[in-house]
Amino acid sequence: MVNTTHIGLDQVRQQLRQPRTQLKGRQVLPEARADVQALIGPVPEEGHRRDLLIEHLHKLNDHFQGLFERHIVALAAEMRLPVVEVFEVASFYHHFEILKDEETAPRITVRVCDSLSCSLAGSDSLLRQLQNDLLDVKVVPVPCLGRCEQAPAAQVGQQAVAFATAQNVSRLVAENSTQPLALPHALRYDDYKNAGGYQLALQVSAGLKDHESVIQCLESSGLRGLGGAGFPAGRKWRIVRSQPGPRLMAVNIDEGEPGTFKDRTFLEADPHRFLEGVLIAASVVGCEAVYIYLRDEYHEARVLLTEELAALKLNPPCALPRIELRRGAGAYICGEESAMIESIEGKRGEPRMRPPYIAEVGLFGRPTLEHNFETLYWVRELIEQGADSFASQGRHGRKGLRRFSVSGRVKQPGVKLAPAGITLRELVDEYCGGMAEGHTLYAYLPGGASGGILPALLADVPLDFDTLQPHGCFIGSAAVMVLSQHDSAREAALNVMRFFAHESCGQCTPCRVGTEKAALLMDSPVWDADTLQDLAQVMGDASICGLGQAAPNPIRCVLDYFPHEVGAEVKA
Numbered sequence: 066m067v068n069t070t071h072i073g074l075d076q077v078r079q080q081l082r083q084p085r086t087q088l089k090g091r092q093v094l095p096e097a098r099a100d101v102q103a104l105i106g107p108v109p110e111e112g113h114r115r116d117l118l119i120e121h122l123h124k125l126n127d128h129f130q131g132l133f134e135r136h137i138v139a140l141a142a143e144m145r146l147p148v149v150e151v152f153e154v155a156s157f158y159h160h161f162e163i164l165k166d167e168e169t170a171p172r173i174t175v176r177v178c179d180s181l182s183c184s185l186a187g188s189d190s191l192l193r194q195l196q197n198d199l200l201d202v203k204v205v206p207v208p209c210l211g212r213c214e215q216a217p218a219a220q221v222g223q224q225a226v227a228f229a230t231a232q233n234v235s236r237l238v239a240e241n242s243t244q245p246l247a248l249p250h251a252l253r254y255d256d257y258k259n260a261g262g263y264q265l266a267l268q269v270s271a272g273l274k275d276h277e278s279v280i281q282c283l284e285s286s287g288l289r290g291l292g293g294a295g296f297p298a299g300r301k302w303r304i305v306r307s308q309p310g311p312r313l314m315a316v317n318i319d320e321g322e323p324g325t326f327k328d329r330t331f332l333e334a335d336p337h338r339f340l341e342g343v344l345i346a347a348s349v350v351g352c353e354a355v356y357i358y359l360r361d362e363y364h365e366a367r368v369l370l371t372e373e374l375a376a377l378k379l380n381p382p383c384a385l386p387r388i389e390l391r392r393g394a395g396a397y398i399c400g401e402e403s404a405m406i407e408s409i410e411g412k413r414g415e416p417r418m419r420p421p422y423i424a425e426v427g428l429f430g431r432p433t434l435e436h437n438f439e440t441l442y443w444v445r446e447l448i449e450q451g452a453d454s455f456a457s458q459g460r461h462g463r464k465g466l467r468r469f470s471v472s473g474r475v476k477q478p479g480v481k482l483a484p485a486g487i488t489l490r491e492l493v494d495e496y497c498g499g500m501a502e503g504h505t506l507y508a509y510l511p512g513g514a515s516g517g518i519l520p521a522l523l524a525d526v527p528l529d530f531d532t533l534q535p536h537g538c539f540i541g542s543a544a545v546m547v548l549s550q551h552d553s554a555r556e557a558a559l560n561v562m563r564f565f566a567h568e569s570c571g572q573c574t575p576c577r578v579g580t581e582k583a584a585l586l587m588d589s590p591v592w593d594a595d596t597l598q599d600l601a602q603v604m605g606d607a608s609i610c611g612l613g614q615a616a617p618n619p620i621r622c623v624l625d626y627f628p629h630e631v632g633a634e635v636k637a
Contacts, residue, residue, distance in 0.1 A: 118411035158394030249333035285452035292437030308432030324544030342441030504549035512541030515615035576613025
């Protein structure tokens with residue numbers, strides 16, 4: 066009898082030894098490869114840089130109004146990356162629209178902000194009206210667009226719409242194919258330089274200004290990081306400078322905290338004051354390259370900054386480090402410093418575990434100086450005027466000045482340069498023209514979505530680092546949102562919790578599941594206080610980064626200060 070089992074196995078082995086006629090997996094279509102090559106250019110001799118993956122995805126997404134699967138496959142082949150790796154990066158970011166090849170890309174996408182300040186200004190009804198009226202385009206709600214002082218805010222394609230209405234949005238949709246992007250009226254390179262700009266950067270670069278004296282000035286002034294964490298700036302420069310080279314610098318302009326718009330405001334007005342701060346910091350700390358990470362919602366600012374960087378490089382006032390402008394893709398989590406670094410490297414923006422800290426092992430594994438836009442914007446003025454001048458500006462025992470992003474129920478919202486330590490009541494009365502007509506102060510968020518919610522009874526607490534923590538809040542990026550008697554603290558807390566649930570990167574369970582569960586519980590007519598308190602404790606203790614750790618703040622504040630709104634019995 067013939068042993069058919071062994072014959073079958075021999076045939077299988079023989080087939081396995083035969084060379085494949087084509088690669089495993091989905092094949093690259095010639096026309097898709099041509100599309101990709103036309104947008105990202107031919108393969109350099111050393112190959113495409115892995116860290117430019119997100120930049121290349123933007124080129125495809127902009128051109129085709131989405132990322133078709135055929136182009137993802139072709140891009141992976143061009144960059145010599147696994148298709149799954151390209152797909153997992155693209156699928157992480159909200160602004161990348163992944164489409165099947167048989168689908169039709171939207172003609173244009175209209176984004177309507179549904180964060181707190183815009184919701185107070187009627188964005189919910191605006192969204193519904195636009196979805197009913199604009200049937201041939203994609204209309205979607207999105208988190209904060211960074212234009213809270215212009216609420217309700219929207220975007221038509223890449224064009225920002227201030228004080229959006231159904232009429233002005235519909236008009237822009239109709240004109241979008243021919244309407245150029247409107248750039249802000251900023252102080253341009255030649256005018257800034259002619260007014261004495263970059264003289265300080267030249268002195269520092271040439272060694273005419275002692276580097277140690279610059280750091281001492283920052284330390285004496287009390288300048289702290291103004292993106293939210295508040296780490297002393299001078300100490301950070303000293304720490305990174307002490308690390309072995311090469312050292313790098315990463316600038317965070319991913320201003321995604323609801324209620325925050327100060328960085329955009331000053332970037333659009335005076336970009337070179339910020340860039341001079343960048344050059345001074347890079348020279349003092351010894352950073353050979355600078356990566357500027359700008360949030361994707363700021364299209365106008367990106368075009369402006371691209372033009373001004375080109376002008377700076379064409380006629381440099383001093384020795385320049387290599388400067389690269391990187392574009393975010395719609396992920397609030399990338400405002401966290403290590404998540405931003407992952408994104409600059411072309412990866413999913415997931416926070417890193419610490420230690421090591423990025424001052425030691427940061428961008429591309431090198432010691433990295435990470436700074437917020439506003440911190441660097443202050444550098445030139447601080448050094449020119451001296452530490453004492455800045456430190457003497459505070460109020461109520463605090464030192465320095467702060468730029469507050471104020472929105473909500475005030476007569477004059479906007480960015481307000483005011484003494485550190487000013488109270489909410491003073492800020493509204495002296496800098497915002499008082500409360501809006503028909504509104505009286507009921508509550509306020511002192512530090513954006515994550516900074517908690519305080520009642521009017523606590524409107525005389527100084528607004529600064531370390532002054533709000535005893536009340537369960539913090540100042541963060543100084544995004545102040547003001548509520549009146551017509552508003553609800555519980556609805557404000559639910560709005561920001563839904564934001565956190567939408568923006569959680571999903572890396573850790575306490576944040577990923579906790580924010581969703583919290584939003585569900587907070588939508589109940591009567592809050593389950595015990596369960597919410599337990600959930601807040603777990604999220605705060607076990608989340609990897611600040612998003613999950615700070616997300617419970619609004620819950621605790623509502624339970625502590627507004628229990629009448631949720632019908633909850635709160636344990637002492």
